[in-house]
Amino acid sequence: MAKRFLRNALLATAAMLAIAAFVNYEVDPFQQYRVPARHAPRFYRAFQRYEDPGLARHYAYDRAIISSSFMENVSGSEVDRAFGSGRTMNLCLSAMTAYDGGKVLEVALATHALKQVLYNVDYNAFSGPADRVGYGTLPLYLYDSRRWNDYPYLLSSGTLGRSIDILLDRRVGQFRTDPDNPWYWADDGTGFGAKKAVEGLDPRDINARYKQPPRTMQGMWASLEANLEPLVRAHPDTEFIFIWPPYSILVWADFASRGQLDVSLDFKRRFVLEMSRYPNVRIHDFQARTDWIMDLAQYRDIYHYSPKISSQLVKDVAAGKDLLTPGNVDARIAQLRSLATAADAAKIIAQARAGPGT
Numbered sequence: 001m002a003k004r005f006l007r008n009a010l011l012a013t014a015a016m017l018a019i020a021a022f023v024n025y026e027v028d029p030f031q032q033y034r035v036p037a038r039h040a041p042r043f044y045r046a047f048q049r050y051e052d053p054g055l056a057r058h059y060a061y062d063r064a065i066i067s068s069s070f071m072e073n074v075s076g077s078e079v080d081r082a083f084g085s086g087r088t089m090n091l092c093l094s095a096m097t098a099y100d101g102g103k104v105l106e107v108a109l110a111t112h113a114l115k116q117v118l119y120n121v122d123y124n125a126f127s128g129p130a131d132r133v134g135y136g137t138l139p140l141y142l143y144d145s146r147r148w149n150d151y152p153y154l155l156s157s158g159t160l161g162r163s164i165d166i167l168l169d170r171r172v173g174q175f176r177t178d179p180d181n182p183w184y185w186a187d188d189g190t191g192f193g194a195k196k197a198v199e200g201l202d203p204r205d206i207n208a209r210y211k212q213p214p215r216t217m218q219g220m221w222a223s224l225e226a227n228l229e230p231l232v233r234a235h236p237d238t239e240f241i242f243i244w245p246p247y248s249i250l251v252w253a254d255f256a257s258r259g260q261l262d263v264s265l266d267f268k269r270r271f272v273l274e275m276s277r278y279p280n281v282r283i284h285d286f287q288a289r290t291d292w293i294m295d296l297a298q299y300r301d302i303y304h305y306s307p308k309i310s311s312q313l314v315k316d317v318a319a320g321k322d323l324l325t326p327g328n329v330d331a332r333i334a335q336l337r338s339l340a341t342a343a344d345a346a347k348i349i350a351q352a353r354a355g356p357g358t
Contacts (some may be wrong), residue, residue, distance in 0.1 A: 021155055023163050024159045027039075029166055029231075031058060041177060046173070049135070052344070053104065061088060062087055064105070064114055066118070069183075075180050076089055088207070096120075098223045101125070105229065118243060120243050122245065124212050126223040130225075138339040192300050216263065220267050229275075239280050242283045242321050243317060244286060245287070248293055250348060250349070251303060252339055268329070269329050269333055272329045273329070282320075284323060284324060286322055
């Protein structure tokens with residue numbers, strides 16, 4: 001009797017798992033096996049690390065955006081218009097590390113003949129161990145070419161919940177449905193503005209809100225050598241366009257106050273000298289654009305800027321503006337150092353709080 005019960009229980013469990021796997025495979029809510037044809041795709045920012053390998057594998061594109069949230073508000077079509085040709089896919093990852101970005105880029109390069117990669121260079125992305133994941137976990141089984149190891153995805157109750165949501169057309173959770181702009185967040189009601197940008201900041205410890213860890217040149221360079229440079233070297237027919245994003249002036253004040261200015265600028269200089277050795281690389285630097293970084297009205301916080309800046313940045317990259325080269329990197333670094341050391345964080349924050357608002 002007990003053996004029969006155990007056998008029946010095992011058979012029932014196996015049957016339920018098989019049904020779940022079948023449903024998850026057919027619906028495929030995170031687009032691991034196909035671009036959906038029977039329902040609108042759902043792009044969940046909270047599950048980017050689960051969706052991006054499928055997007056990188058199955059969508060049609062010849063230009064990819066690899067970035068943290070700094071370029072999530074950029075649509076593929078506006079990049080195409082700026083460059084005058086091509087088809088761009090936004091493969092951003094919130095809180096992207098160099099390791100995260102490298103894994104997504106590996107999939108994109110393995111499955112597409114990419115003309116160009118727009119890669120956002122963020123100092124914090126290179127902090128910590130070379131295999132550091134920026135947010136949650138990185139499901140590496142979805143980033144390889146093997147399908148037999150996808151059972152965590154196919155048997156997951158979380159996957160099944162989203163499959164059922166799609167089958168029942170339930171609008172559960174936050175997601176977008178536009179492949180051209182899958183991760184856009186600027187319309188979430190939070191808004192931009194000087195008061196918003198400095199909300200919750202202590203001028204004596206700006207980083208208390210962000211808790212960014214200290215960085216070392218040894219660690220940052222090890223991450224670059226492990227996660228980025230091998231891909232540039234292995235794909236000479238792909239143009240890698242590196243973009244240094246325009247943090248607000250308060251980021252530079254923060255770097256200066258907690259001893260991270262020198263390592264940041266030294267990394268930037270070494271990055272330019274090293275990457276400029278490759279003929280398939282060009283570098284754009286918007287970090288000293290004072291018309292942007294001083295205008296806190298265009299920021300949501302000290303790091304994230306408005307779509308107005310994002311769109312102009314894309315146009316300027318396409319037009320070849322603000323190039324950073326071995327010939328001008330020292331002058332740019334000197335300019336940034338001067339801006340950072342001259343910034344009075346307490347005064348800037350006080351003025352923003354006294355302003356007209358968002």
